[in-house]
Structures are given as C-alpha cells and as structure tokens.
Amino acid sequence: xxxxxxxxxxxxxxxxxxxxxxxxxxxxxxxxxxxxxxxxxxxxxxxxxxxxxxxxxxxxxxxxxxxxxxxxxxxxxxxxxxxxxxxxxxxxxxxxxxxxxxxxxxxxxxxxx
Amino acid sequence: xxxxxxxxxxxxxxxxxxxxxxxxxxxxxxxxxxxxxxxxxxxxxxxxxxxxxxxxxxxxxxxxxxxxxxxxxxxxxxxxxxxxxxxxxxxxxxxxxxxxxxxxxxxxxxxxx
Numbered sequence: 406x407x408x409x410x411x412x413x414x415x416x417x418x419x420x421x422x423x424x425x426x427x428x429x430x431x432x433x434x435x436x437x438x439x440x441x442x443x444x445x446x447x448x449x450x451x452x453x454x455x456x457x458x459x460x461x462x463x464x465x466x467x468x469x470x471x472x473x474x475x476x477x478x479x480x481x482x483x484x485x486x487x488x489x490x491x492x493x494x495x496x497x498x499x500x501x502x503x504x505x506x507x508x509x510x511x512x513x514x515x516x517x518x
Numbered sequence: 519x520x521x522x523x524x525x526x527x528x529x530x531x532x533x534x535x536x537x538x539x540x541x542x543x544x545x546x547x548x549x550x551x552x553x554x555x556x557x558x559x560x561x562x563x564x565x566x567x568x569x570x571x572x573x574x575x576x577x578x579x580x581x582x583x584x585x586x587x588x589x590x591x592x593x594x595x596x597x598x599x600x601x602x603x604x605x606x607x608x609x610x611x612x613x614x615x616x617x618x619x620x621x622x623x624x625x626x627x628x629x630x631x
C-alpha cells in the first residue's frame with residue numbers, strides 16, 4: 406500500500422465550478438502536508454502548505470487537514486481552464502531530521518470551458 | 519524572485535555513458551533534494567544534502583552519486599546509464615524553517631538511447 410493515496414482521476418469540472426481533490430496518508434505522525442500543481446512535462450509548483458488541523462485559504466485555494474482521519478484535501482473555487490493540471494499531494498513523515506517528500510500518484514484535473 | 523536553476527534542461531545519452539546534472543539553489547537555501555520522475559509516475563526521492571553533508575538517501579542506484587559544494591550547488595553523477603534511467607530529474611531546495619517547504623527547479627529531462 407502506497408503511503409500517500411490519491412484518486413488518480415481524471416477529474417473533470419466545468420469552468421467556474423469547485424474542484425475537490427482528496428488525499429489520505431498512512432503515517433499517523435506525519436507533520437507537514439503540501440499540494441503541488443504539475444503541468445505536463447513541467448516541474449511541481451507548490452501551491453498550498455498545511456500543518457495544523459482545519460482549513461487554510463489562499464485566494465481560490467483552500468486546503469483542509471484532518472489528522473485524526475489522516476486526510477487532506479484541496480478545494481479550488483471558480484475553477485479556470487488554466488487550473489487543468491495534475492495535482493500532487495505530498496507529505497513529510499515524522500521522525501528524525503529527514504524531510505523528504507513522499508508523493509501520491511497525483512490527480513489529473515481537467516477544467517472544461 | 520530567484521528560483522532554483524538546473525542544468526542542462528535536456529540531455530541525451532547512450533547506454534553505459536555517464537551524465538552529470540547540476541542544481542543551483544535559491545539564494546540562502548542550504549538543503550537540496552533530488553527526485554526522479556518516470557513517465558506517468560510521481561516524483562521519487564533519491565538523495566538529499568544539508569550544509570554539504572548527505573542527510574538522507576532513498577531509492578538511488580549505486581551507479582548514482584551526488585554531492586553538495588561549498589556554494590550549496592549540488593551535482594548528481596550518473597554512470598553506466600541504462601534505458602530505465604530515462605526520466606525527469608528534479609532538484610528541490612529549502613531553507614528549512616518550521617515547515618521545510620521545498621521549491622522545485624525546472625528539471626532535467628534525461629533520455630538514454
């Protein structure tokens with residue numbers, strides 16, 4: 406079982422709708438959680454970080470973290486065609502001084518004009 | 519703002535050849551992570567350096583080695599290249615901080631023929 410799980414999609418939403426992306430992780434002691442956006446052939450771009458239970462909003466993006474359920478999500482409001490990309494959930498696990506990212510396989514989002 | 523620089527951006531090699539990939543961190547970032555991303559895959563952690571010392575090692579083949587220099591740039595050396603080494607290679611850098619947010623470079627696309 407992969408340590409970070411995401412629905413691979415594809416997820417298709419109409420322009421202006423809310424896109425909801427989900428991620429679960431297995432290490433209960435994980436400490437930091439990130440959402441990266443990756444366009445095809447490009448590098449991952451950090452769009453949200455979250456470390457505490459609850460919601461964190463930044464513009465059209467809202468990240469939600471529930472450590473008890475080991476669940477993190479990303480909501481994209483007013484989705485735009487330019488949001489069409491693969492969204493990678495990444496986690497830093499607990500323990501030691503090693504802060505490597507463990508990624509989920511990504512969810513491909515398509516926003517239809 | 520200055521970003522992570524990687525060179526070369528594209529590299530084509532024959533089997534059994536060697537390759538050297540370079541990564542120049544964002545100014546004042548002292549930690550470098552290397553990731554490998556195969557086609558349709560999520561990035562996989564290879565190796566990391568903090569203050570010029572190796573800090574963690576992932577699924578990096580023995581044919582690969584890496585180091586971080588006094589100016590904090592890092593080089594990934596790959597020998598006896600195999601077809602399966604064809605992938606995108608990213609470095610990500612961070613200045614640590616409370617959350618260890620990692621920022622990715624544009625990547626090097628390595629093709630082994």
